[in-house]
C-alpha cells in the first residue's frame with residue numbers, strides 16, 4: 160500500500176511538473192507560433208508592416224515637435240505606439256543604415272560605410288541572412304517595395320535577399336522624379352547606359368501621378384493578396400529624399416500657411432567646416448511631401464483596418480538617417496528641413512544626423528508609451544523576430560538586441576546604459592569630415608578622425624541630458640570620461656572590423 164501510495168504521489172508529482180513545464184513553455188509566453196492555417200486566430204503570427212522612410216528627420220513630424228509640417232495620421236499612430244525618444248540610425252547616411260536594418264550588423268562589418276554611388280561594385284553580401292530571409296524561413300510571405308540602395312545589379316536586388324514580392328526598387332539612392340513616369344531626363348544620368356534612377360513596375364499611369372500614391376496602390380495589393388497568412392512588408396518610401404518635389408495643390412497650401420504665419424526668414428546656423436544649417440522648418444515643398452507621405456501611411460493603415468487585421472499587425476515606423484538640414488556650400492541656406500533642437504543633420508554624427516523618429520505599434524499587445532531607452536537600427540531585426548515569435552539569430556544580428564522588454568515598459572539599466580556607436584569615416588556633401596562617435600547613457604563622445612584635425616581638437620564630449628544641442632564641449636573639463644569613452648570607442652571599432660575586405664568577398 161505504501162509503495163502504491165508513493166507511486167501515485169510520484170505520478171502526481173510528475174504530472175504536476177509536466178503541467179508546470181507546459182505552462183512555462185506555452186501558457187506564460189507572449190510569443191505566438193505560426194500555424195500556417197489561414198486566419199488561425201490567436202495562434203497566428205502577427206503581420207509585420209515596416210515603414211522605412213528616407214531622410215526623415217527627428218523633428219519632422221508633429222508628434223516629434225514640428226508645427227509647420229502636418230502629419231496627423233502618423234501622429235495618431237504615435238499615440239497608439241511605443242514611441243522612442245532616443246532612437247538612432249546605424250549611420251548618418253542611407254546605404255550603411257539599410258545594410259544594418261537588413262542584417263542586424265554594424266554597417267562596417269559589411270564593408271558599407273558610405274552611401275553607394277552608381278555604378279558601384281559594393282552591395283549587401285549575399286551570404287548574410289537578412290530579416291527577409293529569417294521571416295521567410297519562418298513561414299512569412301515577404302514583400303519589399305521602394306528604395307533599396309544596397310546594390311545596383313540584378314543579382315543584388317531584394318528578391319535574392321529573402322523577399323518573395325518586390326516592387327518599385329530602382330538601382331540608385333533616389334527616384335529620377337516623384338512624378339510619372341518617375342524617370343530622370345538626359346543621357347548624363349545614364350552611366351554605362353543604365354538608367355539607375357528609373358522606378359520599375361509603374362509603367363501604367365498618367366502625367367501628374369505621384370510616386371508615393373502609386374507605390375501605395377501596389378502595397379495595398381500585396382496586403383490584400385496575403386490577408387489570410389502572416390506577411391512581412393518592408394515599405395521603403397523614397398520620400399522624403401531629394402529631389403524635393405510634391406503635388407502643386409499641397410505646395411500651395413504650405414506657401415499660404417507660411418505667408419499667414421508672418422514668420423521672417425531666419426539666419427542660417429554656421430556649422431563646422433564652413434557648412435550651413437537651416438534654422439527653421441519653412442520649406443513648403445518639403446512640407447507637402449511629408450503630408451502626402453502621411454496620407455499614404457494612412458491608406459495602408461486603413462486597408463489593414465478594413466481587412467480586420469489591425470490587432471494582428473505590428474507596425475514599425477522608422478527612418479534611415481537624420482533630416483537633410485546642413486549643406487557644405489557657404490552660399491547655401493541649408494537643406495530642406497531643420498532638425499533643431501538637435502545639431503546639424505544628415506551626414507553628421509551630431510544628433511541631427513543620427514537621431515530619428517521610431518515607433519512600434521501592436522494594439523492589444525503593446526501599451527502605448529514613450530520611452531527613453533536608446534535603440535539603434537540593428538535592434539529592429541531581433542525585435543521583429545521576437546515580436547513574431549521566431550527564434551532569434553544572435554550569430555546574425557551581432558550588433559542588435561531585442562527591444563521587446565523596452566516595448567513592454569521594462570527600462571532596465573542594461574538597456575539604458577548600453578553603449579551605442581557610429582563610424583562615418585568619410586567627407587559628405589553636408590560638410591561633414593570623417594568622425595566616429597559613441598553614446599553611453601547621457602554622455603556622447605565624438606572623435607574627429609580627419610588627418611587635418613589638430614590633436615587637441617579631436618574630441619568633443621557632450622552631456623545630452625543637459626545639452627541636447629551639443630553646444631558645450633566638455634572634453635577637457637571631463638578628461639577622464641573622454642579617455643574612458645575614447646577607449647570604448649576604439650575597442651568597438653576594432654571588434655566590428657570586417658574580417659575580409661569587400662573585394663575579397665567574391666560576390
Ligand SMILES: [Ca+2]
Pocket residue numbers: 213214252253400479480
Ligand atoms: Ca537616407
